[in-house]
Amino acid sequence: MSRRVAPPRGAVALVLALGLAAVAGCGATEASPPDAGAVAPPDAADLTGFPPMVVPADNPTTAAGVALGRQLYYDPRLSHDGTRACASCHRQDRAFSNPTTPGVLAHINLAWSRNFLWNGRVSGTLEDAMTMEVEGFFATDVTRLQAPDLEVLFEDAFGSPGVTTQRAAYALAQFQRTLVSADSRFDRYARGDLDALDDAERRGMWVFYSERAECFHCHATRLFTDNEFHNIGLDAEVAGTGRGAVTGEARDDGRFKTPTLRNVERTAPYMHDDRFATLEEVVDFYSEGPVDSPTLDTLIHLGGFGLTTEERADLVAFLRALTDDAFLENPDLGPP
Template identity: 40%
Template structure:
């Protein structure tokens, strides 16, 4: 993982970032924190299709898991933000999320003796917007997960870590029949490309086209990681699928036929047993030691 030159890891920076992550001071009415929508027990995702913002304002997209977020090359579904430090500005300023501003947040933190002390220890300066975004970036880069049954089987030599159904599902996942691994590749199960996976024939949320204004990008979004799926339902950018069986049924149908739909999305057929096996493998990409790691909790050290 690459840390920016101006934001290398230190324990003091990590502590400050974690404190900020759990502090509702980031929202205008001090009702929500980052952890309100990115919960440790859910692999730093949410279990609602749309997480409400302050004053119960409606959310617009499903909160993604922060699992291994430090390895991503860009952020948000449309890939519009190049660094974690910049990404922190988005929920803070969004009207339907925190509806706040970094200068106002910094003024509150500067009036807090504990934050002033922690900021000096971490960055040798007062808690200004630069410090706030950097510290949050350091904490989020620490959210590393790599101890799922699949990891233990594939990388740690534990031949019994996967059962027979999960091994059959793994073969299906990496097969040409399903094409899952064409997009969900690499250790994080994402190639980070922007693809239209055929969810709709008409998109209410234009996704990447929101950034580029190019009709060829309508419905295209960054391929998500599949790690910790057991904890992060519902699925898709709008949380439309409640479980993995619904996800697989969507792909088996071959998509809704949008003009931008990826050519990799095409109909295929799995037996009931094969669907169960594929789901078993997908669930085996989940790492309970990550969601139970109390060093990531608000009270943990």
């Protein structure tokens, strides 16, 4: 069967997408870090359907480690000039993105990421990503962090005195592993509460998981990202942009990291260059806007997926059902 032949309203695809995810549900137990006394991140999240979370053996998630990471995330002493914290640009009410800082990527379920930043400049574990961030922030000069209140937290977290860049990065990685969003209305629907989505949202879900709109191939699994890079046809001229700027390979030009769609209602403006202000504009783009270039993804239809006005509205309604208020308002993820 050709991929282009839509199954009845995408039913097969939906069953596959949700069904396979359910099989992987045992992964929830693998989310627990190996150490006794360690906390599973986060305690309350139902990770049914998520892929297993990989926690490096040398950085198990502990309550004291998370507490230090959270303190550092909100602490301006982390920055060169002592004026900015991570949270200055990454705001919880915006799913840890920011409407006014250009191109900020949200922090949602990054525990499952292996590629970081729009062009994948950093790959590996969260520890690698946080090391890059911390070094970028204070260029490995930790003197500002050698304050009594922080020294106590470092000792609690790592069992011996010492303030180092690596410890700061590892603690930030532990805190990141608690930024788990898994309780949107869509999640509740997928767990069996069939009233969690209204009619428009359910229709939008069928569009999302249909071969006509292709969304679920890239915004894949419960993470709503395949953690890969694609050129979705935003620009005709792509030489040296996106992933290509990192690898130097022409075949990577114009390819950017697939962002998760969880909480996407809160992460405007959209795309790596913030070119769309609203979800309606994004859906209009996919419906009629993609332009050709040498690396255009084969899943993208030139000239768009041709969705009807009603399908577009339904799709936007579905995207809004991915908002997870428990995540956006969880006091444990806010300033300490």
